[in-house]
Amino acid sequence: MRQLLALTAAFMLLGLLAAPAALAAVDGYEYAYTYTYDYWEDMRESPDAYRARLMISGGSLGIPGGLKAPQGLFVRGEDIYICDTGNNRVLQLRLTDSSAEVVRVIDAFQGDTSPLTFSSPRDIYVTEEGDLFIADFNNNRVVRLDRDLNWKLSFTKPTDATFDQSVSFLPKKLVADVSGRVYALAQNVNKGLIKFEADGSFTGYIGASKVRYTWYDSIWRLLSTKEQRAQQEAFVPTEYDNVALDQDGFFYVVTRTFSENDLRSGQAEPVRRLNAIGDNILVENGSSYVIGDLQWAPGNTNITNSGPSKFVDVTVLQDDIYMVLDSTHNRIFGYDQQGNLLWAFGGVGNSDGFFNRPVAIEHMGLELLILDEAGSLTVMTPTEYGQLVYQAIGEYRRGEYEASAASWTKVLAQNGNFDSAYVGIGRALLQEEKYEDAMRYFKTALDRKNYSEAWRLRRMEIVEDNIGLIFAAVAVLLVAPPLWRRIRKVIWEVKQAS
Secondary structure (H helix, E strand, C coil): CHHHHHHHHHHHHHHHHHCCCCEEEECCEEEECEEEECCCCCEEECCCCEEEEEEEECHHHCCCCCCCCCCEEEEECCEEEEEEHHHCEEEEEEECCCCEEEEEEECECECCCCCCECCCEEEEEECCCCCEEEEEHHHCEEEEECCCCEEEEEECCCCCCCCCCCCCCCEEEEEECCCCCEEEEECCCCCCEEEECCCCCEEEEECCCCCCCCHHHHHHHHHCCHHHHHHHHHHCCCCCCEEEECCCCCEEEECCCCCHHHHHHCCCCCEEEECCCCCECCCCCCCCCCCCCCCCCCCCCCCCCCCCCCEEEEEECHHHCEEEEECCCCEEEEECCCCCEEEEEECECCCCCCECCEEEEEEECCEEEEEECCCEEEEEEECHHHHHHHHHHHHHHCCCHHHHHHHHHHHHHHCCCCHHHHHHHHHHHHHCCCHHHHHHHHHHCCCHHHHHHHHHHHHHHHHHHCHHHHHHHHHHHHHHHHHHHHHHHHHHHHHHHC
16 A cells, blocks of 8 residues: 555655646745636636747847847847847847847948937837838937948937927937838937827827826816916826837827826726827726736835836737736737737846746747847747637638637637637627527626627527517507497497397
């Protein structure tokens, strides 16, 4: 018996040693590396949606100085552009199977302007034609270069009265549209995206945050003098931290300026999708807002990386799926078009798939690229599970509802705790007019909104299927009372006559 127990214990120990750790200790808590949240906002362990394929350091690139405090990242086709901010240059890379090769080091350019070098470049945007827009932070400009690094134009400090002339123009993030218009975020400017036309002229702002006052603030402003109200202007709109442009021309912006109370109530809006006039049209599912982690340790200063998620960047993939990068817990959160959390993964550390000071995220197809200010670039590729989720969402968007339901069923086979899979099957069945089946899946996911819609459509279907009986019943109800009164009257007259 002792030999049997010893053998059993040995096998159990070997199993524990061989199995990968499902949970990682972060901020004093245990988190699954990849997880989601259920209806009750409880964390649910999930199969890994992504795995680290490459970790590229400055030393592995074989260039002098390596990577020094890089800040900006952009992908165009097969080319990766990194703003190597501390080294005052931009690196153009191309991935290989095991690392990346340096296509060119961009530290100077040609043209009729000065200086012809960069000073702390913070961000870059590259057009399909190959033109480069670079946020040249300490040179107080955005420069536009052609693919051969010839200077074409500089976007400088607006002279308009709406721009505080006492503040330096320090562009930190930018995007450009197909017409060559530039939309920049500048340090200490809280009026939204600064818009420049293709000729360099300033034409205003887009998407400034709406001002929200507490009752105390409102009363104080009523009692304040004109001078006191003017001094309060500095506390008004919040400043955006990053911007991305999706394939439909909408702006995704993120901000880290909010209170925890506003975050819980949905008023903070740390991620926004702005249309051309600056309105936030991001869809959220209503049960939980797009805020990253739903569980944190507020106010506990003894825990490293405590507090709510604060997003420093966003990238938009196919089918309006977007990924946001959390600088508080060094995680990546993925959301679908409806604002449903698909997965969260990452953490603080030096191992593959963990980060020290992540500052930027981009995508190349379905692969994710995460830039770390510590001097590295991580390339992450979707697992079979992650690809199944993308497939199910894509099939639904293309109108392939039966195929989408089948793909979501495969997802459920790997992750039975994934509410979005139940909702995905329900939505597919809803489009196929299988309302009762859809209701069962919505009920499992506790999705009241979609359940109510399925039940409404089912009621309409019941009415349509029984319209003849309904009309007959209505006719009987309308005809029967006067007919009965007439019969009673005839009977009474007969009795009177007899």
